[in-house]
Amino acid sequence: MSDLVAKLGIDWKLLLAQIVNFLVLLWVLKRFAYGPIMRALDNRSKRIEQSLAHATAIEAERTKLEEGKQAELQQARVEAQALLGQARQDAEAFLAQAREQAKMEAAGVVKSASQEARRMKNEIVAEAKQELADVVAASAEKVIRVKLDASADRKLIDEALREMT
Numbered sequence: 001m002s003d004l005v006a007k008l009g010i011d012w013k014l015l016l017a018q019i020v021n022f023l024v025l026l027w028v029l030k031r032f033a034y035g036p037i038m039r040a041l042d043n044r045s046k047r048i049e050q051s052l053a054h055a056t057a058i059e060a061e062r063t064k065l066e067e068g069k070q071a072e073l074q075q076a077r078v079e080a081q082a083l084l085g086q087a088r089q090d091a092e093a094f095l096a097q098a099r100e101q102a103k104m105e106a107a108g109v110v111k112s113a114s115q116e117a118r119r120m121k122n123e124i125v126a127e128a129k130q131e132l133a134d135v136v137a138a139s140a141e142k143v144i145r146v147k148l149d150a151s152a153d154r155k156l157i158d159e160a161l162r163e164m165t
Contacts, residue, residue, distance in 0.1 A: 133157040
C-alpha cells in the first residue's frame with residue numbers, strides 16, 4: 001500500500017497538514033461564518049413566522065369586521081324598511097283623515113247650500129205671496145173701483161191667500 005501511495009504521489013505529511021488546515025478552516029467557518037449565518041436565518045424564519053401569524057390575525061380581524069359591517073348593513077336595511085312601512089302607514093292614515101275631513105266639509109257645504117236654498121225658496125215664496133197679494137189687491141180694486149183702507153185691504157188679501165193654500 002505504501003507503493004501505491006508513493007505511486008500516486010501522496011505525501012503523508014502534506015496530507016496531514018492539509019487535513020489539519022481543513023479542520024481549522026472548518027472550525028473558523030463554523031464559528032465565525034456558519035453560526036452567525038444560521039442564527040440570522042433562524043431569526044429571519046422567526047420574523048417571517050411572526051409576520052405570517054400577524055397577517056393571519058389581521059385577516060381574521062378583517063373578516064370579523066366585514067361580517068360585523070354586513071350585520072350592521074342588514075340591520076340598517078331592516079330599520080329602513082320598518083321606517084318606510086311606518087311612513088306608509090302614516091301617509092295612509094293622513095290620507096284617510098283628509099278624505100274624512102273632505103267628506104265632512106262637503107257635507108257641511110251641501111247642508112249650507114240646502115239651507116240657503118230653503119231660505120231662498122222661502123224668500124221667493126214670500127215675494128210671490130206679496131206680489132200675488134198686490135195683484136189680487138189691484139184686481140180687486142179694479143173690480144170694486146173703490147180703494148179700501150190699508151188694514152181692510154190687508155185682511156182681504158190674507159183671507160184670499162189662506163183660501164188658496
